[in-house]
Amino acid sequence: MSNSNSLPGNLKYTASHEWVNKETDGTITIGITQHAQELLGDMVFVESPAVGRQLKAKEECAIAESVKAAADLYAPVTGVVVAINSELGDTPEKINTDPYSAWIFKMKPDNAADVDALLDASAYQTLVDSEAH
Template sequence: MNIPDNLLFAASHEWAKVESDGSVTVGISDFAQEQLGELVFLEVPEVGRELAVAESCAVVESVKAASDVYAPISGKVIAANTELLDNLGQVNTDPYGAWLFKLQPANKDDLKALMTADKYKASFA
């Protein structure tokens, strides 16, 4: 299982990357895509939407089932990867490249509640 060191993780298996401009990019982890199986549909949140921590804001659907994606931190959606719907396989083959949305954090402290890569790895032990 691939767990990059430079990312933070939520217990619900989203990854979060803090960008140099302070925004946070969000996707689902390698574990999450593996559990789901091949993706056939997804929904991303609308740009401008304000999200609370752990708010359901996107849906990824595989051949097997639909699964909610939760906001790892609170904030405003500043970008959504609508092009991913035409390239769903990327979520399975490159889960850390296949970002779903970007947030402008409302509260930087939210990041402290996320797991580091090491902690996320340890959660599978």
């Protein structure tokens, strides 16, 4: 697996390696980044938060397990869970093959401005580069 050459510029990112996509209906879609899936390796199991669950920003809310390790996912902002990607139950490996399509859950943020305050692609890239050494 090669390194990600370019991060999608339309997405927002967190320091805990989630990506966040602002949908037109005011919800956000959340997954894990190429960098995170590379670190974890082959995915075998995803535990998603319950639809309707209220989450605070940075609250542990989901688990992505690879053969190697289990990683917690954190709510990028405060809000409510509105959907989960049930496809990943049978095909968790989609997180490895296409991490920016394999979304894990959707939220409706309490405050849309919280999403804008997340990292942009270049800030996240700087963070990843600084973790490399």
